[in-house]
Amino acid sequence: MKRIKKYAWIFDALSHVSIATKTRALKHFISGEKKYMIKGKKGDIDAIIKCSLCPNMCKFDCPTFNASKNESLSPAGKAHLAYIFEKGEYDESIVKAIYECCSCDACKEWCFFDYSLADLLRGVRQDVVEEKAVPDDIMEIASGLIERKTMGERRLKEREGKILYFAGCTVQDEAMGIAKAMMKIFDSIGEEYAVLGEEWCCGYPLYNLGFIKEFKQFAKHNADVFKKYSMIVCSCPTCTYVFKQIYPDMGFKINAVIMHSTEYLARMVEEGKINVENLAMDAVYHDPCKLARRLKIMEEPRYLLRYAVNLKEPYFSREETRCCGRGGQLARIDEEISKKIAEQRKEELKSVATDIVTACPSCKIALNAYDIAEIVAMGLK
Amino acid sequence: MAFETIYRHEGKLNNEIKEKIRAIVPDGFSDSLADRISYSHDYWPIALRWFLDGKLPSMPDCIVWPTNEEQIADIIKIANQEKVAIVPYGGGSGVMGGVVAIKGGVVVDLKRMDAVLEMDEESLMVRVQAGINGMNFERWLNRHGYTLGHIPQSLYPSTLGGWLACKAAGQFSTKYGKIEDIVLALKAVLADGSIIASKPVPRSSTGPEVERLLLGSEGILGIITEATLRIWPYPEERVFISFLFSSLAHALNAVRRILRRGVYPAVIRIYDENETIRHFYNFEEVKGKIILIMVLEGDKKVVELEERVAREECGKDGKELGEKPVVHWVETRFDVRDASKFVPKGFIFDTVEMSVNWKNAMQLYENVINALRGIEGIIIASAHASHFYPQGVCFYFTFGGLPPRDKNAFDFYMEAWDTMMDACIKSNASISHHHGIGITRKKWLSKEMGKRMEMLRKIKAAIDKNNIMNPGKMGDVNEED
Numbered sequence: 019m020k021r022i023k024k025y026a027w028i029f030d031a032l033s034h035v036s037i038a039t040k041t042r043a044l045k046h047f048i049s050g051e052k053k054y055m056i057k058g059k060k061g062d063i064d065a066i067i068k069c070s071l072c073p074n075m076c077k078f079d080c081p082t083f084n085a086s087k088n089e090s091l092s093p094a095g096k097a098h099l100a101y102i103f104e105k106g107e108y109d110e111s112i113v114k115a116i117y118e119c120c121s122c123d124a125c126k127e128w129c130f131f132d133y134s135l136a137d138l139l140r141g142v143r144q145d146v147v148e149e150k151a152v153p154d155d156i157m158e159i160a161s162g163l164i165e166r167k168t169m170g171e172r173r174l175k176e177r178e179g180k181i182l183y184f185a186g187c188t189v190q191d192e193a194m195g196i197a198k199a200m201m202k203i204f205d206s207i208g209e210e211y212a213v214l215g216e217e218w219c220c221g222y223p224l225y226n227l228g229f230i231k232e233f234k235q236f237a238k239h240n241a242d243v244f245k246k247y248s249m250i251v252c253s254c255p256t257c258t259y260v261f262k263q264i265y266p267d268m269g270f271k272i273n274a275v276i277m278h279s280t281e282y283l284a285r286m287v288e289e290g291k292i293n294v295e296n297l298a299m300d301a302v303y304h305d306p307c308k309l310a311r312r313l314k315i316m317e318e319p320r321y322l323l324r325y326a327v328n329l330k331e332p333y334f335s336r337e338e339t340r341c342c343g344r345g346g347q348l349a350r351i352d353e354e355i356s357k358k359i360a361e362q363r364k365e366e367l368k369s370v371a372t373d374i375v376t377a378c379p380s381c382k383i384a385l386n387a388y389d390i391a392e393i394v395a396m397g398l399k
Numbered sequence: 400m401a402f403e404t405i406y407r408h409e410g411k412l413n414n415e416i417k418e419k420i421r422a423i424v425p426d427g428f429s430d431s432l433a434d435r436i437s438y439s440h441d442y443w444p445i446a447l448r449w450f451l452d453g454k455l456p457s458m459p460d461c462i463v464w465p466t467n468e469e470q471i472a473d474i475i476k477i478a479n480q481e482k483v484a485i486v487p488y489g490g491g492s493g494v495m496g497g498v499v500a501i502k503g504g505v506v507v508d509l510k511r512m513d514a515v516l517e518m519d520e521e522s523l524m525v526r527v528q529a530g531i532n533g534m535n536f537e538r539w540l541n542r543h544g545y546t547l548g549h550i551p552q553s554l555y556p557s558t559l560g561g562w563l564a565c566k567a568a569g570q571f572s573t574k575y576g577k578i579e580d581i582v583l584a585l586k587a588v589l590a591d592g593s594i595i596a597s598k599p600v601p602r603s604s605t606g607p608e609v610e611r612l613l614l615g616s617e618g619i620l621g622i623i624t625e626a627t628l629r630i631w632p633y634p635e636e637r638v639f640i641s642f643l644f645s646s647l648a649h650a651l652n653a654v655r656r657i658l659r660r661g662v663y664p665a666v667i668r669i670y671d672e673n674e675t676i677r678h679f680y681n682f683e684e685v686k687g688k689i690i691l692i693m694v695l696e697g698d699k700k701v702v703e704l705e706e707r708v709a710r711e712e713c714g715k716d717g718k719e720l721g722e723k724p725v726v727h728w729v730e731t732r733f734d735v736r737d738a739s740k741f742v743p744k745g746f747i748f749d750t751v752e753m754s755v756n757w758k759n760a761m762q763l764y765e766n767v768i769n770a771l772r773g774i775e776g777i778i779i780a781s782a783h784a785s786h787f788y789p790q791g792v793c794f795y796f797t798f799g800g801l802p803p804r805d806k807n808a809f810d811f812y813m814e815a816w817d818t819m820m821d822a823c824i825k826s827n828a829s830i831s832h833h834h835g836i837g838i839t840r841k842k843w844l845s846k847e848m849g850k851r852m853e854m855l856r857k858i859k860a861a862i863d864k865n866n867i868m869n870p871g872k873m874g875d876v877n878e879e880d
């Protein structure tokens with residue numbers, strides 16, 4: 019009924035036209051777009067067309083666009099190029115643009131279709147993989163991960179326990195301070211936590227870059243390993259998101275309770291298992307995109323930080339946060355743009371407080387920030 | 400890769416010239432296929448259809464992203480030596496094909512020149528570079544307690560330079576003015592490479608304001624790089640009003656009387672019958688009626704008084720509908736999904752704005768709508784009025800339809816335009832209120848301008864001797880308009 023009302027203006031307009039036009043209009047209205055669809059593609063062609071025909075109403079908030087000022091790296095610009103790719107007309111520059119996305123979902127915040135360009139591009143990237151058109155540097159990221167099962171070095175030692183602490187590749191490779199902080203907190207609580215000797219990546223980079231078949235192998239492996247545990251605490255919002263949402267969506271159900279570290283820590287504070295003293299420092303909180311926009315975890319970090327620091331809010335916060343530049347493997351795909359995005363965000367945060375706190379290892383590295391776990395560990399009473 | 404282009408050019412820009420240009424902007428140069436495709440179009444509606452059909456309007460040879468005026472001047476110098484085209488590019492949200500590089504050449508994207516340079520809160524003005532994005536600029540001002548009051552529906556994708564170059568009008572324009580009322584001073588690099596700047600003072604009587612020739616110039620005279628703009632304290636109070644009328648004439652009259660009494664609501668929008676049910680289908684009462692919505696804003700005490708006047712005048716012939724329809728407008732005013740939904744289905748559409756005096760307003764509306772309805776294949780012919788003056792109003796017409804079987808999309812599209820422009824000129828209205836000329840309107844400009852067209856050509860020829868600035872558009876010395 020609501021739909022009929024919504025299109026009443028069309029029926030009103032049709033009342034003025036000839037029968038021939040009326041008949042054709044109805045036919046086109048029902049199935050006119052068929053001729054522009056391309057069969058057999060993983061990319062959602064209908065959505066890509068719709069996005070590409072939009073006047074780019076979200077681009078002012080797109081990090082790759084803001085850092086480059088290049089229309090090719092704007093959301094509708096990328097959708098435009100993606101459609102051209104799907105039609106089979108492309109060169110390397112077009113394929114490259116299809117990978118220039120932080121998957122931060124800033125675009126989705128403004129989209130009346132509720133599209134996330136990252137989601138749309140992910141389908142197209144599966145077609146890029148199928149076409150064997152993946153650029154060499156991106157192929158290297160994928161094949162390295164497929165071979166080594168992790169994005170970098172593993173530094174944590176195996177241990178047994180009831181709940182699993184899943185640090186994630188970025189923590190192990192580049193932000194061990196977070197893992198150390200978490201372990202200090204676990205110890206102070208007396209939590210019996212396990213660490214995997216050979217932690218496999220959650221697989222997100224493969225999922226994101228279009229290597230779905232390979233991603234599923236990671237999902238299967240991890241789902242099997244996780245069966246032993248009742249709870250999994252992750253330091254990385256992306257791992258949390260992948261375990262909570264993508265694995266089940268792809269048929270890999272996890273029975274364990276999946277928690278991001280901030281959820282776990284907030285619960286521990288609430289239950290009185292940890293006490294945090296105020297560190298008497300001004301700190302501004304940066305919401306990681308995946309945590310705020312996909313997992314809607316915005317209160318727990320603030321709850322914790324209100325205990326530990328003099329919490330400041332940036333202008334762009336919560337779901338209106340801005341990407342740190344490292345989302346969607348951008349740091350490896352386009353280091354220059356990734357760094358520019360980080361600089362822009364850092365500048366904005368620093369104008370609020372000299373110390374930045376976040377809840378994601380990638381954001382921590384990009385913004386030279388503390389992770390909440392580190393703050394909590396410092397303030398442990 | 401061979402893409403079919405609508406406007407073909409010989410591609411005078413060889414590698415040697417490209418290298419010279421690259422040397423000026425080493426970090427801001429591209430001739431990649433992806434970028435040339437992305438910069439081949441703006442938001443010209445017919446080009447959306449072409450895109451789906453695998454055609455591009457035209458292909459520039461390269462794109463540059465300068466960061467200062469000197470780089471622009473150096474690029475222009477080379478363009479003059481080598482006789483290659485320069486096309487300024489802001490946000491690419493123009494709807495007239497203005498940025499289409501008909502003759503190829505160099506697209507100059509201004510967006511890396513987007514700094515807010517200084518704000519004078521006492522004098523209520525701000526100096527800012529022309530490549531700044533509209534929304535990012537407005538957000539910056541809001542953070543500091545101000546507004547520009549220039550909120551076009553394309554606020555999100557457009558730039559300050561584009562607003563100035565097209566003489567844009569925001570949706571809050573009845574109170575805050577159009578961009579030419581908001582701009583105090585300009586800086587630009589002209590077609591001969593010289594850099595000009597005017598003084599940011601409230602007014603001066605110092606001969607013709609030559610820099611104002613750049614307002615509405617659409618890139619044919621030079622590149623606007625900076626502007627000083629008036630700003631307003633962020634409104635303390637905002638009031639939403641809506642009324643229903645039994646006829647368009649009654650609604651227009653109510654607004655005319657409000658302005659006559661010296662009250663300037665920021666937003667005033669009157670929708671004809673079709674657009675009323677299109678945009679306000681959620682409200683039972685609107686069927687067969689004309690809706691008028693208003694936003695009054697500013698100082699609390701002033702707004703209180705304005706509200707009283709507005710209600711009094713609207714109440715004479717209209718029925719109050721409360722603030723909900725206005726809230727609905729606020730929430731959906733950036734929803735532009737229809738193009739994405741209907742273009743792939745094969746429908747052709749465009750929006751055409753015209754400016755007319757009160758005396759001729761109803762006649763213009765009726766002439767244009769009736770003329771459109773006479774075209775085989777036109778399904779939607781509707782309008783709203785959204786910019787008002789004590790002297791008159793801007794009508795914003797929308798047409799949409801399906802080309803008959805024996806007609807191609809472009810011919811159908813141009814038939815609709817021809818018909819509307821003809822009806823417009825016959826109704827003593829101006830052919831454009833704020834979208835500008837670009838490619839679509841070029842052929843009617845002489846009719847609109849009369850002898851002034853010759854003057855424009857002479858000015859263009861004097862400043863742009865080699866016809867390098869956005870050639871093929873209005874005032875081109877080598878072409879009959």
Ligand SMILES: Cc1cc2nc3c(=O)[nH]c(=O)nc-3n(C[C@H](O)[C@H](O)[C@H](O)COP(=O)(O)OP(=O)(O)OC[C@H]3O[C@@H](n4cnc5c(N)ncnc54)[C@H](O)[C@@H]3O)c2cc1C
Pocket residue numbers: 073441442486487488489490491492493494496497498509529530550551552553556557558559560561562563564565566567568569570616617618619621622623624735833834869
């Ligand atoms: C959904 C939608 C809604 C719109 N709503 C409105 C509205 O409410 N009001 C309105 O007025 N318009 C509106 N427009 C039209 C358009 O957004 C405006 O014309 C806007 O001013 C264009 O700005 P831009 O930065 O995108 O310019 P572009 O499209 O990049 O360029 C437009 C023209 O200006 C020239 N140009 C751009 N920058 C410069 C510069 N720095 N120096 C010299 N020349 C330059 C270009 O060469 C071109 O000829 C709308 C468009 C869309 C798609």
